[in-house]
Amino acid sequence: NAGVTQTPKFRILKIGQSMTLQCTQDMNHNYMYWYRQDPGMGLKLIYYSVGAGITDKGEVPNGYNVSRSTTEDFPLRLELAAPSQTSVYFCASSYRAGVTEAFFGQGTRLTVV
Amino acid sequence: ELKVEQNPLFLSMQEGKNYTIYCNYSTTSDRLYWYRQDPGKSLESLFVLLSNGAVKQEGRLMASLDTKARLSTLHITAAVHDLSATYFCAVEGPGGGADGLTFGKGTHLIIQP
Numbered sequence: 001n002a003g004v005t006q007t008p009k010f011r012i013l014k015i016g017q018s019m020t021l022q023c024t025q026d027m028n029h030n031y032m033y034w035y036r037q038d039p040g041m042g043l044k045l046i047y048y049s050v051g052a053g054i055t056d057k058g059e060v061p062n063g064y065n066v067s068r069s070t071t072e073d074f075p076l077r078l079e080l081a082a083p084s085q086t087s088v089y090f091c092a093s094s095y096r097a098g099v100t101e102a103f104f105g106q107g108t109r110l111t112v113v
Numbered sequence: 114e115l116k117v118e119q120n121p122l123f124l125s126m127q128e129g130k131n132y133t134i135y136c137n138y139s140t141t142s143d144r145l146y147w148y149r150q151d152p153g154k155s156l157e158s159l160f161v162l163l164s165n166g167a168v169k170q171e172g173r174l175m176a177s178l179d180t181k182a183r184l185s186t187l188h189i190t191a192a193v194h195d196l197s198a199t200y201f202c203a204v205e206g207p208g209g210g211a212d213g214l215t216f217g218k219g220t221h222l223i224i225q226p
Contacts, residue, residue: 033213042117042201042216043156050211058213090155094210101146101158102214 002026006091006105013081013112021076021108023091031094032074033058033102034066036087043090049074081112115140117204119217127225129191134220136185136202145185146214147176148201156201160187192224 007022025032030051035043035058045058047066055066063085065077074093078085088109092102116139126132136145144163148156160169162178162185169176173196175188185202199221203214 031211035213035216040218042218043203043214044216045213048211048213056212059215092156101161103158104156106155 004091004093004103004105006089006108008108009106010109011111013078013110015081015083015112017081018077018079019081019110021078021089021091021110023074023076023105024072025074025091025093025103026072027093027095027103028071029093029095029103030071031096031102032068033092033094034064034074034076035090035092036060037090037107038087046076046089078110083112086110086112115142115204115206115215117202117215117217119200119202119220121220122218123221125223125225126189126192128193131191132189134187134189134200134202134222136187136217138183138185138202138204138215140207141180141183142204143180144205144210145178146203146205147185147187148203150199150201150219152199159200189222194224194226197222197224 004025033048034046037043044060049055049068091105094102118137147159160176165180167178173190178185199219201219203216206212
């Protein structure tokens, strides 16, 4: 059981470039989330989804976009990368929000230079 | 706005000693989660606390939740080096967890021989 899989694991972007962080889960979870973690800080929610076709903004959505065309996939799009987006990005999924824990992917370490 | 505060943020302790990490949060919530993160790794779920007075134990770790005081504690008994990690508490938002979790900044725990 692979769980939550993120790709790539590492990426360096130049300012103004765009990229998509991929996230796939094979647990048939409806709830999926994108967080970012800055050094010495907790995680902050970027976007979340409660099911295919439904997405909503979290605490720090500016500069990002998401889509949820299937239950399994929840890609995060960065448009016009900025140094402030240098961070570690975690995708997570949950079977039943508020009852069961969220499972996290291994993270994508992104540096914008 | 939901705020989650952990203290201490950094803790260095000796093997064999006991210590407690505190997690305070600012709004009413019946559910709280504890996660562990090793350096450069993802987050691993430790405990899911779903009601007032909930207490859970796993090995040398015990977590409790007091929703009236808006306080959770993570108690470490007879610490061993393998418990060195960063520990996060997280509280669900007003959407009952469907809209993600709010994390504390984490407690960086170092256990020395």
